[in-house]
Amino acid sequence: MSSPIVVTGIGIISSIGNNLKETTHALLHMQSGIKPVSILNTRHAADFVLGEVKKTQEELNQLANADQTKPWTRTALLGLIAAREAIQDARLDHSGAFKTGIVSASTVGGMDRSELYYKDFIGEARHKEFIDTHHAGDHTEKIAETLDIKDYLTTISTACSSSLNSIMFGTRLIKNGILDRVLVGGSDALSKFTLNGFNTLMILDKEHCRPFDESRAGLNLGEGAAYLVLEKEEAALKQGKKIYAYISGYANANDAHHQTASSEEGNGPFLAMQHAITKAGLIPDDIDYINVHGTGTENNDLTEGMAMKRLFGTRIPPFSSTKAFTGHTLGAAGVIESVFSIIALQEQKLLPNINFKTAIPEINLIPVTEVKNAKLGHVLTNSFGFGGNDSTVVFSSNKTRVS
Amino acid sequence: MEQLIIKTYCHIKNNHVYINGQPAFDYPEANSMHDFLKKAFKHFKPGYAKFYKMDDISKLGFLASEVILKDKPNQNCAPEDVGIVISNSQSTLVTDTEFQASIEDDDHFFPSPSVFVYTLPNIMMGEISIRHGFRGENAFYIFENFNANFVADYINQLFLSQKLKACIGGWVDQSSESYEAFIYWADDQKDGIPAIEHSGNEIERLYNLIR
Amino acid sequence: MEELIQKLKVQIIEQLNLEDMEPDDIDETDPLFGNGLGLDSIDALELIVLLEKEYGIKIENPKDGQKIFYSIKSMAEFIESHQK
Numbered sequence: 082m083s084s085p086i087v088v089t090g091i092g093i094i095s096s097i098g099n100n101l102k103e104t105t106h107a108l109l110h111m112q113s114g115i116k117p118v119s120i121l122n123t124r125h126a127a128d129f130v131l132g133e134v135k136k137t138q139e140e141l142n143q144l145a146n147a148d149q150t151k152p153w154t155r156t157a158l159l160g161l162i163a164a165r166e167a168i169q170d171a172r173l174d175h176s177g178a179f180k181t182g183i184v185s186a187s188t189v190g191g192m193d194r195s196e197l198y199y200k201d202f203i204g205e206a207r208h209k210e211f212i213d214t215h216h217a218g219d220h221t222e223k224i225a226e227t228l229d230i231k232d233y234l235t236t237i238s239t240a241c242s243s244s245l246n247s248i249m250f251g252t253r254l255i256k257n258g259i260l261d262r263v264l265v266g267g268s269d270a271l272s273k274f275t276l277n278g279f280n281t282l283m284i285l286d287k288e289h290c291r292p293f294d295e296s297r298a299g300l301n302l303g304e305g306a307a308y309l310v311l312e313k314e315e316a317a318l319k320q321g322k323k324i325y326a327y328i329s330g331y332a333n334a335n336d337a338h339h340q341t342a343s344s345e346e347g348n349g350p351f352l353a354m355q356h357a358i359t360k361a362g363l364i365p366d367d368i369d370y371i372n373v374h375g376t377g378t379e380n381n382d383l384t385e386g387m388a389m390k391r392l393f394g395t396r397i398p399p400f401s402s403t404k405a406f407t408g409h410t411l412g413a414a415g416v417i418e419s420v421f422s423i424i425a426l427q428e429q430k431l432l433p434n435i436n437f438k439t440a441i442p443e444i445n446l447i448p449v450t451e452v453k454n455a456k457l458g459h460v461l462t463n464s465f466g467f468g469g470n471d472s473t474v475v476f477s478s479n480k481t482r483v484s
Numbered sequence: 485m486e487q488l489i490i491k492t493y494c495h496i497k498n499n500h501v502y503i504n505g506q507p508a509f510d511y512p513e514a515n516s517m518h519d520f521l522k523k524a525f526k527h528f529k530p531g532y533a534k535f536y537k538m539d540d541i542s543k544l545g546f547l548a549s550e551v552i553l554k555d556k557p558n559q560n561c562a563p564e565d566v567g568i569v570i571s572n573s574q575s576t577l578v579t580d581t582e583f584q585a586s587i588e589d590d591d592h593f594f595p596s597p598s599v600f601v602y603t604l605p606n607i608m609m610g611e612i613s614i615r616h617g618f619r620g621e622n623a624f625y626i627f628e629n630f631n632a633n634f635v636a637d638y639i640n641q642l643f644l645s646q647k648l649k650a651c652i653g654g655w656v657d658q659s660s661e662s663y664e665a666f667i668y669w670a671d672d673q674k675d676g677i678p679a680i681e682h683s684g685n686e687i688e689r690l691y692n693l694i695r
Numbered sequence: 696m697e698e699l700i701q702k703l704k705v706q707i708i709e710q711l712n713l714e715d716m717e718p719d720d721i722d723e724t725d726p727l728f729g730n731g732l733g734l735d736s737i738d739a740l741e742l743i744v745l746l747e748k749e750y751g752i753k754i755e756n757p758k759d760g761q762k763i764f765y766s767i768k769s770m771a772e773f774i775e776s777h778q779k
Contacts, residue, residue, distance in 0.1 A: 124590070188604060190575070199584060217575050218626045235634070236626040238575055239606040246623060253641060274580070277587045278600035283740060283757045332647075333621040335568075337613040340601050342736060352564075352619060356647075467601065468610030470622050522714070533733065536714035594748045597740035 084313040085480045086252045088325040090171025092163040092266075093420045095305030095407045096132035099144065100166055105424050108432055109452050113406050115289055115301050123273050125280065129287055132303025132408025133271060134159060148227065152210040154191035157220035159306040159413075160268030164224045167264060171310035171322065175229050179261040179316075182233025183225050184251045185308075186243030186267030188412035190217035193270040220268055233260055238412070240466030241374075242333070243267055244307070245415030245474055249331040251311050261316065266308030266416040275411065276302060282341060290377035292402035293386070293448050295439040300376040303408025307416040309423075314480065326423045326476040329459065330361025336469035342380045347388030349471035350374075350463065354392050357473035362481050363459060368398045370431055370455070372422045372462040373448075375402020376409050385463065386444035398461075401434035401449045415464035419474060422460045426478050431455045486672050488643050488651070488682035491557045493668035494548045495694040496524070503551060505693045517663050521547055529554060532615065539579040539602035540663070542611050545570060545656040548667035549612045557669045558616075558650055567620030567648035568609045569639050570667075571627050572657035575605045581660075608656065620648040630655040630666070630691055633684030639670065640682060655691070666691050699771045707767070710745050711738050723767040731766075739764055752777050 093100065096114025097107035107114070118126040120133045136144065141158040145165070153161075164183075173181065191214040198208035213219065218236040225234045233254065237247050244267030251265035279285050279302060286299035309325075317324055334356065336349025343350060358365055374385055382402075389397050403421050410417050425432050434448035458478055465471045495502040499520045501509040509527050514520035521543045525535055529550050538546060558566065579602045586595045601607060606624040613622065621642055625634070639651045650671035657664050668690065670682045680686050704718035707727075711734065725731045728739070739760045746752045746763075752774065754760060763773045 124593075192580070196584060196587075199588060215577070215580075216573075216626065218628075237623065238604070238626055239622065239624050240604045250623070257637075257641060273587060274584060274603075277595045278583065278597075278603065281595045281597035281600055281740060281744065283597075283743070333623070335610065335613040335619050335622045337563075337610075337617050337619055339614070339735070340607055340610055340737065349619070466606065467604055468606040468608075468622070469613060470606050470610065533714060536712045537738075594744055596744060598737050601737060 083256060084315040086255050086311050086328045087314045087317050088309045088328065088423060089312055089317050089322045090167040090173070090310030091325060091420055091423065092166030092170060093307040093417060094134060094159055094162045095410060095417055096134055096303055097406050099162065104420065108406065108421060108424060109428065109430065111433055111435055111452065113289070113435060114303070115405065115408050121271050121273065121276070123276055125276060129276065129285060130289060130301055131271060132301060132410065134304055151223070152214050153223065154214045154219065155193040155270035156187055156189065156191055156268050157214070157223045159270055159304065160185065160220045160224050161227055163266065163268070163306040164228060164264055164308045167308040167310050168228055173262060173310060180232040181230050181262045182254060182260045183221060183230045183264045184235055184237065184247040185221040185224065186237040186247045186412045187217045187220055187269055188238060188240055188243060189269050189272050189275055191215045191219050192272040192274045196273050230264060239470045240468055241409070241411050241414055242464040242466035242470045242472040243412040243415065245419065245464040245472040246333060248309065248328065248416060248419060248474055249333065249472065252328045252331065255311060255313060262310060262312040264308050264310055266306065267413045268306030269304060269410055269412040271302060271304040284378045286377060289436055290405055291436040292375035292377040292404055292434055293382050293441060293446065294437050295441050297377045297379065297382060299378055300404065301408040303410045305407060305410045305413050305417055307413060307420045309416065309419065326426050326478065327480050328474065329477040329481045330357040330363065330475035331473065332356030332360055333470065333472045336471055338469055341467050343384035343465065345384060345387065346391065347384040349469050350385050350388035350465055351391050353471040353473040354388065354461065354463065357461065357475050361475045361477070363475065365393045366396060367459050368461050369457045370425055370460040371398055371400035372418045372432070372460065373400050373402045374463040374465045375404055375434070377404060381465065383441060383443060386441060386446050389446070390444060397446060399431050399449045399455065401432050403432055405435040415472065418462050418464065419476065422462045422476050426457050426460055426476060429454060429457055488640060488670040488672055489674065490668050490670045490680040490682050490686065490690065492552045492555070493666070493690050494551045496544060496548050496665040497663065497694065501551060502694050537598060538611060539576070539599070541576055541579065541656060541658040542602055542608040544658060544663055544665045545608040545667065546611050548656065548665040549652055552667060552669050553616065558671065560673050561650040561671055563617035564619040565649035566618040566651065567622065567642055568612060568618060568652045569623045569635055570609060570654055570656055571625040571631065571635060572605065572655060573626065573628055574657055574659050575626055576603050578658050578660060579603050612652065632688035632691060636682060636684040636687050696771060696775065699774060700767055703767050703771055706745060706749060710741055721767060726766055727764055750774050750778060
């Protein structure tokens with residue numbers, strides 16, 4: 082049996098903190114990052130609340146220590162800040178003895194600059210350097226170049242499950258001997274493009290979102306990035322590295338129902354969770370906490386709840402949506418919530434589903450509403466995307482029978 | 485050892501459709517990709533009205549998959565076990581631009597929900613999955629050029645770890661100037677058809693058949 | 696009213712990409728969703744945009760759409776009663 086894959090480094094930036102330490106503090110003190118709009122220049126500024134990283138482009142540039150001779154999008158800067166933290170945390174050196182790669186996810190890519198300079202692109206010869214930063218792969222290339230990651234690079238784009246899929250794929254790259262270590266995660270910046278898009282779908286709540294609550298009226302958008310450094314357990318132990326968690330199970334399934342809505346019975350979510358638990362060599366009863374997708378839309382929370390009831394029966398583990406902290410960070414949500422799940426494992430604490438008051442009558446499920454001590458061995462996180470792309474990853478504090 | 489075999493494949497480009505390398509339909513006088521895809525769809529498989537609501541790149545991938553699934557290569561495989569792995573270089577750039585243009589002008593500000601939905605490249609895979617009930621793993625990757633080895637390794641690994649029994653793989657790309665689809669079906673049933681190994685070399689060779 | 700109904704048919708065919716459908720194929724009392732024209736939730740959102748764009752009528756709650764968009768006739772009645 083090959084060595085299990087472990088997490089040895091974490092980096093994260095979102096509306097609740099610029100690094101792991103600040104993020105942990107905000108989660109444990111129930112401090113939400115969803116606030117009135119002050120960074121995004123939009124006609125809807127007064128209409129919505131957002132989970133913005135409260136830093137201007139200038140300030141992000143400073144924090145990221147990015148090469149100023151190159152064009153940087155907000156997505157790439159957020160990504161670089163989180164990726165650098167993860168690399169430093171895992172004390173990755175580039176001695177050349179190891180093959181190191183990056184798998185990163187994004188849905189909007191460089192849209193934040195494209196929409197700002199769109200008129201210049203077609204008109205005057207200004208800001209043309211940003212034309213090449215539009216595509217989803219630009220942030221991955223910029224991060225790899227800055228952090229000197231040379232052996233492997235790829236970009237995933239499967240909507241809101243994108244960055245869970247990058248964790249899944251990175252794990253396989255190591256298991257199959259293609260890489261020794263891999264930086265996995267994703268980044269998405271807020272843009273007018275996504276705000277207006279979700280607004281036309283009429284699934285944005287103008288108030289603070291209330292996942293799994295009867296009164297839920299949609300999601301809040303957010304932005305951020307997070308990365309994990311993955312390596313083999315034996316390599317981590319040999320170098321005396323801290324092991325944050327084991328990647329014990331993962332799966333992706335398609336709901337095959339509708340472009341933007343989950344099937345009533347939650348078929349895709351059910352299959353993703355079921356297969357991830359099986360992959361880990363576990364049974365549903367072994368799961369101690371679920372960080373649910375829980376966007377706060379009528380459809381998601383109801384169908385995700387249905388899928389949980391089908392899989393766990395009456396013994397549904399403690400669960401919470403942390404999207405009322407950060408908003409829905411789209412392509413980055415999977416890895417951001419993976420970091421939250423690992424924080425739960427590390428701290429041995431259940432994280433709260435803030436803004437919850439009343440259970441959804443059809444499913445009658447009550448999430449964890451305050452920070453609570455608990456013995457956590459295996460935690461599961463879900464991310465579901467448009468196009469029916471549904472993913473689940475299981476993190477464990479110790480290796481499982483099959484990991 | 486069990487392994488995947490490529491059963492059938494389709495190229496669509498320059499107003500031509502090719503099945504297994506042979507010309508199957510053309511409409512050279514089409515004045516746009518949009519025009520061509522509609523015409524081609526009617527030629528092959530009318531009767532799925534939702535096709536006309538998709539954006540052009542989804543139509544392109546969807547049409548290519550319909551063309552190869554027409555002869556039901558998947559008879560022995562439950563749709564739950566079929567995965568899809570597609571890649572391209574431009575994501576959904578053309579559709580992104582269309583949506584962007586709709587929020588550019590304050591005096592004519594009517595962003596369309598149906599355009600926005602298609603600004604994600606994996607929606608195309610969702611449409612194929614909805615049509616056929618495919619529930620297996622879906623992955624969409626962005627590369628500068630078609631990377632046959634990547635797609636081959638990725639799908640073979642899913643097959644070996646028993647995550648799927650059959651798969652649609654390929655490359656579906658669209659820019660403002662051109663479009664191109666190369667889609668194949670692979671499964672492990674040896675049923676008389678000359679077997680093409682599901683390897684990077686073979687996929688590269690098939691991809692290059694129509695240049 | 697008859698004129699508005701005809702205009703709506705043309706606009707819906709255009710906006711929702713109802714291929715190979717002519718205005719005369721749609722009966723104004725037929726249900727637009729479900730078994731009728733087979734429209735789905737994204738089409739409903741698109742109809743909300745159509746009302747705003749062509750008739751200046753804003754619908755804030757998508758649930759209101761269910762009644763308004765029952766048929767072409769119900770849509771026309773709604774537009775007539777909401778236009779100044």
